[in-house]
Each structure stands twice: as structure tokens, then as C-alpha cells.
Amino acid sequence: MDLLALSDFNLVARHGSFGQAARAAGRPKATLSRRVAELESSLGLRLLERGTKGLKLTEEGRALHVRTASLLAEVDETAAAIAAGGGTPQGRLRISAPLLFSQAAMGRLATGFAMQYPDVRLEVTTEDRAVDMVDEGYDLVIRVNPAADASLVGRIFLRDHLVVAAHPTLVQRTGDTPARAVVRGQGGPAHWQVTTPAGPARIAIDPVLHLSSHFMVRDAVRLGVGTASLPFSLVAGDLAAGALVAWGDIDGPEIALWALYPSRRLLSPRVAAFLDYLRAAFPLGTAEELAAYLAG
Structure with missing residues (x-):
């Protein structure tokens, strides 16, 4: 594919007409028209519909413009950066x-x-x-x-990683006795499989509150309504301060x-x-x- 012809096509697509593209680039309108026609011929595709009301991108032309305009801009930026000895990101x-x-x-x-x-x-x-x-x-x-x-x-x-966190006043439960839980979104598991200092454990849960964000879940846990599975980074400060306690780390991928x-x-x-x-x-x-x- 002729990159110069592709660049001319994107210039015309961006400006919406051969005339405006020619004035913006300071180049003859006929040259741009010829280069775009050559690109269409080489691809075997019509990229522009030429009508009495001006130009309109075909579906193929729009896809080509979307996928190549930023690529060509990056080529130009990289060449300019190299010429300037690296330059400043812009x-x-x-x-x-x-x-x-x-x-x-x-x-x-x-x-x-x-x-x-x-x-x-x-x-x-x-x-x-x-x-x-x-x-x-x-x-x-x-x-x-x-x-x-x-x-x-x-x-x-x-x-x-995920940790099961709760207010210190909540009684930690394992096995089949469900713990009141705050969960993110709808659905989810009926229990959590966790690793504790004493070994593996299973925590059955009874979701009493469904919230849409981790921050909302953390706020609810801080107030003691139930326990929750939360990213460690989000509750590390509360755990260190004793405002929350960890019932175990959730087993599963990091x-x-x-x-x-x-x-x-x-x-x-x-x-x-x-x-x-x-x-x-x-x-x-x-x-x-x-x-x-x-x-x-």
C-alpha cells in the first residue's frame, strides 16, 4: 500500500472535500484526487462517494480512515521526535x-x-x-x-488480592452458619473459600446488602452491617488501624x-x-x- 496515497486519503477524509484538503495542505486539488483514485484502484475498493453535494466516506472508507489516521499521526510524531533528538512527549x-x-x-x-x-x-x-x-x-x-x-x-x-474484612464487633463464622455479608452487584457465590493463619476455611454468606461499587461496600463494612470480600489495598489502612479485621484471604487468582x-x-x-x-x-x-x- 502506498503510504503517501493513504496519507492523502486521510487528509481528504478529515476535511470532507478535495478543495478544503488542497487548501489546508497547499497542494493541487487534482493531485489529491488522482492519489485517492490510485489508492482505490490498488485496494479494489471505493473509499469515497463523489456526489453533487460533496464527498461521503463509504463504509470501507470510514473503516480505513478510523484504523489508519492515528497510525499515520504516530509515524509523523515519531519521525519528528527522532529528528529533534527525542523531543518532549506531546x-x-x-x-x-x-x-x-x-x-x-x-x-x-x-x-x-x-x-x-x-x-x-x-x-x-x-x-x-x-x-x-x-x-x-x-x-x-x-x-x-x-x-x-x-x-x-x-x-x-x-x-x-482479595481479603474478607469485617467490623471487629462481628462474630467470625466458618462452616455452614452464614455470615451477614455485603456484596458487589447481584448474584455471586454462596460461600467464600479462604486461607487463614489456621489453614483453609469455608465461610458461608447471607447477602444482606447489594451495592454497585467497592467503595460503597467498604463504607458499609466499616459501619458493621456485614462482612465483605474486598481488595487488600482498599482496606489495608483500616486493618492496620484495627478499624476492620481480616477473616482470611480469598483463595483464587491474584x-x-x-x-x-x-x-x-x-x-x-x-x-x-x-x-x-x-x-x-x-x-x-x-x-x-x-x-x-x-x-x-
């Missing part, structure tokens, strides 16, 4: 992060990053769903225990937070800068380190 950086991490830490992280890199325009959205990074225009996503995806690469930058980006993309300077910023904020990547960050 431009728009779009990040998707899960709800709990966003509420707990992303505000401080984003603020610190913005102050350190004032030329980057950082945009953070909260999404627990698996977004399509390319189609939705994200540069980086943070996900908890993501499913394997060959199109993405990344790294774990934090680890956590909570791993990944920073992911498309493997088919060049790693832009701003994405690399944010990854380095995460590494500096959590050099050990432990639950205790995250708890200390949240308490800071």
Missing part, C-alpha cells in the same frame, strides 16, 4: 481505565503526569468493558486480569493490573512516558505499595 493521550482503579488512584496519577508533561493532552475515561482500542481511538488501556489478546502487548504494573497497547502500533513517546510514569509510581507493584499510595 499531543493527545487517550486512556481507558477500570472503575475501581480510576476512583482510587487515577485522579492523582493523571494530575501528576499532566504536571510533568504539560504538552500532553491527557484524556481518561472509566470503562470496565473491554474497549476496542483501535476503533475507539484509545492509546492505552488499563485492565484487570484481561483475556489473552494477540493484538495487544503490555505489562503488569500492580498486583493485589488481581493483576495490566497496561496494554496495540502491538501493531509504534509505541509513541507519550505512551512510553505514561508507562514509565506508572513504573515510577509503583516500582514494586505490590498490594502494599498500592495501599500506601491510596493512603498518601
